[in-house]
Structures are given as structure tokens and as C-alpha cells.
């Protein structure tokens with residue numbers, strides 16, 4: 001089975017990250033994820049991510065570093081989920097695809113029912129949180 005590359009954005013804003021619930025008509029209905037989507041043929045991952053965030057949330061983001069990707073096999077597909085740390089640059093959030101969003105702090109990250117591919121990324125994020133937050137504040 002071909003591995004599908006998927007980008008996702010860990011969007012920091014005021015010390016929290018944006019987490020989105022997949023709607024009932026999406027794959028993995030009701031699961032929580034970082035917004036993003038599949039990389040199209042020969043598309044740059046960061047271009048893909050900016051495009052997906054605009055399509056899903058109607059905002060512009062600034063993209064920083066990538067964290068460790070997570071590979072996961074669901075019953076019908078294998079994905080390689082590539083997370084990028086980002087900040088909310090401009091625009092108002094409009095939920096064009098997701099059921100709802102929440103903003104979670106470091107200690108709240110596991111309050112939601114994550115899509116399975118995200119779990120290692122969320123652990124990694126929690127470990128790196130203290131180092132990431134000041135870096136983002138300096139960069140913005």
C-alpha cells in the first residue's frame with residue numbers, strides 16, 4: 001500500500017495550540033487532529049499546508065520548524081503525518097470543514113480523542129513545549 005503524505009499545522013496562539021475535531025462526514029469522524037491535508041503531486045509541503053489551512057479555517061499562518069513525522073496504518077490506508085509548528089498570522093477563523101476547534105495548553109493536550117496517527121506527535125509536542133513557546137514568541 002502506498003504511504004500518503006499528509007501535512008498538519010500545530011498553530012500556537014497566546015500560549016495554546018489549535019486542535020480541530022473532524023466532522024462526521026470526514027474520514028475518522030469525530031476524531032481530533034491538527035488541521036492540514038494530503039500533499040498533492042509534486043507540491044511543496046509548506047505550500048500544501050498554507051493552502052489547506054486557508055481552505056479549512058480561512059486564515060493565514062506563518063510556518064516554522066517541522067517536528068518528527070508519524071507513520072500510521074489505518075485499516076484502509078497508511079499515512080505519513082508531517083507536523084509543522086506555526087502561528088496564526090492573519091484572518092478570522094471560519095470553520096469550513098471541521099466540527100469544532102479548541103485551544104489547548106501544554107497540560108490539556110490529552111483531553112481530546114486524537115486520531116491515532118497524531119498520538120506520537122502530541123507526546124513529542126508536550127516534551128518540546130517548554131522549548132518551543134519562547135522560540136515562537138521571539139520569532140513573531
Ligand SMILES: Nc1nc2c([nH]c(=O)n2[C@H]2C[C@H](O)[C@@H](COP(=O)(O)OP(=O)(O)OP(=O)(O)O)O2)c(=O)[nH]1
Pocket residue numbers: 006007008026027028032033034035036037038039079081115116117118
Ligand atoms: N489533516 C490531518 N489529517 C490527519 C491527521 N491525523 C490523521 O490521522 N489524519 C488522516 C485523516 C485522513 O485520512 C488523512 C488526511 O486527509 P484529509 O481529509 O485531512 O486531507 P485532504 O483534505 O487533503 O483530503 P481530501 O478530502 O482532499 O481527500 O490523514 C491530522 O492531524 N491532520
